[in-house]
Amino acid sequence: MSRTSTRLIGSLDAAARRTGIPALVMRGPRRRRLRWLPAVLLLLACGLAIYGLLDPTMLSVAMPLIVVVQSISVLLHFAGPLRAGAAGGEIIDEFDRDLNLRAWLSGFAAATALALIGLFGSAGVALLMRWSPIRLVETVILIPLLMLVVLSTVPTLYASWALPSPGEDD
């Protein structure tokens, strides 16, 4: 590898370290419960969506804010109890695999329920309230945004509440 390539890769590594995300992934112990942060982010996203639905002129503000909430909630996977791999030299055992499975299933179930309720609900309301096609499209765009927030927050929320307290070590 040339000297320029080595220097470039080194500077990219340094830039990645400055984000703090590698440190979050490497530090232990990883069975940290995050019981309130995902709930706050989820409620914030739902509140913004409801606000945007009630006042369509505010949708252009609500949508970017939901994207910001989603971007923050993605970090929950690094900081919370869900462990994707053997980070920091810790063992990922059957307990973690079982918890991850149940947490992701709950996330997918919540996102599916939201999609069904959102699609049929918005179609029903559009018929009843005689919404314009533009209004209906704007509302439907909110559904995948909210689904992303649900997929980022619900698994961490489930795992945090399902995780027993660590107890005393000997």
Place this chain on the structure above:
Amino acid sequence: LPVIHNRIALFRAERGMSRRALADAVGVNPQTIGYLERGDYSPSLDLAMKIALQFDVPVEALFSFKPFEPVWRAMQRAAHGE
């Protein structure tokens, strides 16, 4: 789901083994041993057999659907020759 009772803490104490040592021996996180001992988690057959093998006892000596008899009662029974 049925509750699975266990005597891991008793066997561990009797052998003077820490949670970390047992966890390392069976390839799990030490917190998982804590969850098992407190009944917060029921192990897979694979893990149950590994723990039993570690203590060199049959798996039914460590795990049971019925609560295990307390040690003091077993000793009392033995003392009275029952």
